[in-house]
Amino acid sequence: VPSSNEFKIKQAVPGNRQVIVTWDKIPEAIGYVLKYSLGSNIYVIGLDPETTSYTVIGLENGSTYYFKVMARSTTVIMVETSTILVKVGRTSGLQSHQLGLLVNDNDPDSIAVAEYYRIRRLIPSENIVHLSLPKVTRLTANEFTPLKNKVDELMPPTVQALALAWTIPYAVESMMLAGKNVDQVKALIDRGIASDGTQPTGSAYIMNTTDSIRSVRAKVFISYYLGKTISPHVNVQLLQANSISGTTDVLFYFQGLHAVNDITTNKYPPGAVADQLTLYGGMLTDSGSHMSILEFIAAGFTGSFGTVSEPCSWTQKFPNPQFMIQHYTKGETLIESYWKSILQVFQGVFVGEPLANPWRQYIS
Incomplete structure (x- = not known):
């Protein structure tokens, strides 16, 4: 027994x-x-x-x-x-039975994170695929192909998105349950779950920084969508500054620097997201002078996005603030909202709790 x-x-x-x-x-x-x-x-x-x-x-x-x-x-x-x-x-948004979970059996941290997430989000066992991956930042095409074939073969057709329970390899087009250590990833998962249906109100900060190239999203943002035009829950602000500090209302933080100061001085509601338009933010463990998006996760955000190769300053390769706010505040999950806000995702990686749904709606 x-x-x-x-x-x-x-x-x-x-x-x-x-x-x-x-x-x-x-x-x-x-x-x-x-x-x-x-x-x-x-x-x-x-x-x-x-x-x-x-x-x-x-x-x-x-x-x-x-x-x-x-x-x-x-x-x-x-x-x-x-x-x-x-x-x-x-409820609105992606459901747990529609999410697949990948675990690296060669990585004890991956096993621990996957089990924690399975329990917390009630991921069906048939939606979990075990792989044997080398602990490297990137896979070659020859390494990747048989792994993809295995996932395609074993994952049920009802699965609409994947969560990857590891931090490396990171050059993948899925949302990763990633962090600097297992405790940070568990805290990330807890924040995502805590956010569900909370209907938070706060601000979206679109930063026009001293780095004019990386602030291109602020420069092309349509002023009509400032204030609460997009959502009554979110006050969209365009700031002429390099950072914000000492705030408690940050729901969205769209940055334009290669490294962002003061992120640990703010408190973020569960479900809050942040990203910066820079070169190597998605290189989670070896981003050099470009801040890794894991710093956003460590500071208390629930989701982020970064690129792993030279994206230039093309806005279509980064989250569009208008679309991200629209989808998220209408009751879609984090992974749906982030994915739909980027026109060309092939150079980037998402980190976050995929099913986080702060503005979840109940459908009669």
Whole structure:
């Protein structure tokens, strides 16, 4: 009989007045008990030993329910899962069952991050693909091709995006769960989850710095979209400055420097994003004089983007502030919003918690 650490709820997918709960199969069990509750109301459903998925219906949209599954023998409960919380209702944006997770079995940090993310976001086990990667910054075409073929073969067709649970290799067009160490990545994941549905209000800062080339996004930004034209949640400001400091309302920070000062002096709400238009910000571990975007993550941001090769100062290779703010504040996830804000993504890398959704909407 497995321990409680081994018997898990694999997935809990909320929908319109329902939740689909899926759990591990215990060969020795003669049946299962699905227990769920809302406040003081507790409900118990007995299920046969062949059932490992059940749709609980008749729930209240917008309410948070507690779920637990117990495996039973003839007379006793043998083992039970941990209790999970699920908010009911069909929500906007990418869902956990639509996200694939890649893990590098040659990297203990990758294994630790992937397991933490699987548990925190309830990523289905069939959406997780294990790879054996060298711990190098870049892969050759010959190294990359068989890995891609394996992912294409094993990943379910329902998966719409990938999260990569490692920091190197970094020259990839996906969102990476990356940081300077495992604790920073776990904190990043926690911030993404904490942001969901919080509907924050604050500011977007588009910086026109003393570096005129790297400030090209500020120079071409349409003044009509300043203020709260894009979203009532976000006050878009164009500042003639190299940095901001001592603030608590930064939701978006679009920089125009090769290295950004004062980022540790601010406090950032969960879900906040930042990036700078510079040459090697996406070279996470060896960016030289160009600040690595991992510095934004270390400072408390939930997402960032940087390039790994010479992009020139072409705005189409970096996030468009208008589109990023529009998509994110309308209830799309971080990975959807960032991806849709960049016309040419092939030279860049995203770092962040892909499913972060601060302006998540419930759909009736």
